[in-house]
Amino acid sequence: MSSRVEWHDLPDGVREAVQGHTGPVFEAESPVVGRNSAFAASLMAADGPVFCKGGRAEGPQAVMHRNEATVNPFVPRDIAPQLLWRVEQDGWLLLGFEHVPGRHAELSPGSPDLPLVADAMIKIGAVEHSESGRMIADHWKSALAKETSTQFSEWAARAPRHMRGSTLVHSDLNPLNILVADRARVVDWAWWRTGAAWIDPAFVVVRLIAAGHEPAQAEKWATQFGGYREAPAEAITAFAASLVCLWERRFGGTEVTKAARRWAEHRMAADPPQDR
Structure with a gap:
């Protein structure tokens, strides 16, 4: 992908659904590498940081995001960020992962x-x-x-x-x-x-x-x-x-x-x- 959607460009309903899990988001920082998700950002929120990624629920990237959600429970927690929540709202599919340093x-x-x-x-x-x-x-x-x-x-x-x-x-x-x-x-x-x-x-x-x-x-x-x-x-x-x-x-x-x-x-x- 050549560019990503920024946090403030997501539909209001999508941002509200995400903040239902995170509390109010006061900062969103997109990674400088990787382009496989239409949206990807570290969200600094009231309940703590979370890494969020996703795209259109019916778009070509949706299969990738559903794959990640499916396998996450089987991956040992000490070697992969835990999937915390999943949002499907207004045609978007977003996944919220444990924010890990590194x-x-x-x-x-x-x-x-x-x-x-x-x-x-x-x-x-x-x-x-x-x-x-x-x-x-x-x-x-x-x-x-x-x-x-x-x-x-x-x-x-x-x-x-x-x-x-x-x-x-x-x-x-x-x-x-x-x-x-x-x-x-x-x-x-x-x-x-x-x-x-x-x-x-x-x-x-x-x-x-x-x-x-x-x-x-x-x-x-x-x-x-x-x-x-x-x-x-x-x-x-x-x-x-x-x-x-x-x-x-x-x-x-x-x-x-x-x-x-x-x-x-x-x-x-x-x-x-x-x-x-």
């Missing part, structure tokens, strides 16, 4: 944030949440079917078969979605799925490479997670290749897409394709 995680080599991020990921990986309608394997297979053939396609096609599982998967663990203070908290659960326990660590491997880690160094970091450590080598190589197929057309030229290519090439060089 800055965006720094993932570069040697960062003191890395152990905190790992602690949060271990807790996420321990959550079982089997929901057949949100299997990441099915989503991945459908998405890959729409991509054109590339040098990575043979490997990428193998990824979905390895992605099934009953672990809660955030699927978008980038630094903007990880807030660090005394611990790391993970926000923006709009794209959560159910799948294999290695998937979230594998997503972070790409982010580590984009932040300056060598592929082998990033992979070594990820072996602290049992799901990743025990995953078949083919699963990780196929996943890396699938990221290139899915991201280069949509996000070509970005640092994270370049990192995905570096990782896939690193793995494919060590494990050349065979008939399987």
